[in-house]
Every structure is written in structure tokens, then in C-alpha cells.
Amino acid sequence: MKTTKLLVVLGITLAMACCGFNHTPKPQDVESNKPLEWDFDLMWKVFMTMPNKGYDMDIVDTIQSVRERVQKEYELQTMKNRLYVYTDDPIPCGQWVNIKCFKYQDADKLFVFYDYDEDCGACNYYVQTYSYDLNDGTLTDVDFPIMPLKLKDFFDEATLAEGSESEWEEMEEENDCVDIYYELDNEKADLLLKAGWFGGYEFEGRDNRLAFDWNGHEFVRKPEADTRGK
Numbered sequence: 001m002k003t004t005k006l007l008v009v010l011g012i013t014l015a016m017a018c019c020g021f022n023h024t025p026k027p028q029d030v031e032s033n034k035p036l037e038w039d040f041d042l043m044w045k046v047f048m049t050m051p052n053k054g055y056d057m058d059i060v061d062t063i064q065s066v067r068e069r070v071q072k073e074y075e076l077q078t079m080k081n082r083l084y085v086y087t088d089d090p091i092p093c094g095q096w097v098n099i100k101c102f103k104y105q106d107a108d109k110l111f112v113f114y115d116y117d118e119d120c121g122a123c124n125y126y127v128q129t130y131s132y133d134l135n136d137g138t139l140t141d142v143d144f145p146i147m148p149l150k151l152k153d154f155f156d157e158a159t160l161a162e163g164s165e166s167e168w169e170e171m172e173e174e175n176d177c178v179d180i181y182y183e184l185d186n187e188k189a190d191l192l193l194k195a196g197w198f199g200g201y202e203f204e205g206r207d208n209r210l211a212f213d214w215n216g217h218e219f220v221r222k223p224e225a226d227t228r229g230k
Contacts, residue, residue: 055087062087
């Protein structure tokens with residue numbers, strides 16, 4: 001009888017283990033917390049989902065030649081979550097495309113900062129932000145998770161005191177092109193922002209470049225990495 005009871009207890013214990021009472025997390029439970037290995041193939045895959053990839057990037061031969069050139073440049077850079085692609089056409093005009101990716105915390109997704117510019121005149125600089133799903137390769141428009149900025153945020157108190165309130169307002173209203181330019185290749189911060197307001201004002205060139213770091217959800221200020229103006 002004792003042997004029978006012992007066998008019953010052992011059977012129940014085994015059944016509980018099989019049913020998941022001693023639960024061991026499956027790989028997918030912790031997948032989003034694993035460090036992401038940045039490499040060219042991943043960055044190129046993200047780049048190829050972009051709405052604007054450059055001149056003639058719908059032609060197979062062009063895509064292949066551009067890929068080979070960009071890969072060589074990528075292998076030489078230390079910042080592996082950034083990709084820079086330059087193409088030109090016979091006009092001639094050049095167009096560069098920049099993407100820089102950041103892993104979302106606790107999600108199998110990337111935040112993609114995307115900007116491009118055409119050197120065929122002014123006001124051809126564009127910035128867009130996306131979420132890229134690592135599982136199915138889909139791209140979704142998302143808001144840029146960063147604090148709002150105005151022209152005066154880029155200048156120190158001493159410079160601000162040199163101009164009147166009306167002068168600063170006039171500068172901000174005069175700009176009809178780009179408010180902010182973004183630098184993606186700075187090694188001290190994830191993003192470096194430069195004021196895009198211009199027009200020959202006496203304060204031009206004295207603005208500070210503001211630094212921001214990605215925290216897994218948004219970009220936060222990193223004042224110690226700011227690049228000071230003149």
C-alpha cells in the first residue's frame with residue numbers, strides 16, 4: 001500500500017511539472033530584452049523600407065552597386081546603428097539619406113530616425129521618424145519622442161540678453177525653411193541638434209548644439225555633451 005501511495009505522489013509531481021507549475025520562461029518571453037547585434041544586413045534591410053532611398057534606387061543594378069559601396073563604408077565606421085547612403089543623378093544633383101536606429105526597451109522594435117537632403121537648392125531637408133518591427137519588417141509612422149524646442153533654447157543667457165524680445169521673435173518668424181538640423185554622427189550623444197534659423201543676424205553661428213540620448217522610449221537631454229557656440 002505504501003508503495004502504491006508513493007507512486008501516486010510521484011505521478012502527481014511529474015504531472016504538475018509537465019503542466020507548467022514550475023514555469024521556465026520561454027525564449028520569446030525575454031527576447032525583447034536581449035542585446036541587439038547591429039550589422040550591415042539589418043541596417044540595409046531597414047533602409048530598404050524607407051519611402052525615399054535616393055536616385056534610381058528602383059533599378060536593380062543601381063541598388064546592387066550602391067549596396068556594395070555603402071557596405072564598404074559601413075564596415076569602416078564605429079557607429080553600427082547608423083547608415084549613410086549617397087546617390088546622384090545626371091542633372092547633377094546629389095541626395096543623401098541618413099538613418100539611425102535605436103532599440104525600444106521591452107519590444108522587438110526599432111525607433112528609426114530618418115533624414116534626407118537634396119543639394120539642388122535650399123529647403124530640401126526632411127526629417128521623419130518611424131517604428132520598425134523586427135519580426136515582420138513593417139514600418140509605421142510615429143511621433144518624434146523629444147521635447148519641443150524653440151530658437152532661444154539654442155543660445156546662452158548672455159547672448160539672449162543682447163537681443164530684444166521682438167528681435168528674437170522676428171528671427172523665429174523669418175525662417176521659412178528648416179527649424180532644426182540633426183547630426184547623427186556625434187560619438188558623445190545619440191543626437192545633436194543645431195538651430196536651423198538663419199538670415200544674416202548678428203547671433204548666427206553663436207548657437208549651441210544640443211545633445212540628446214535615447215533611453216529606450218524617448219530622447220532626453222544630455223547637457224554635458226552639448227557643443228558650445230562661439
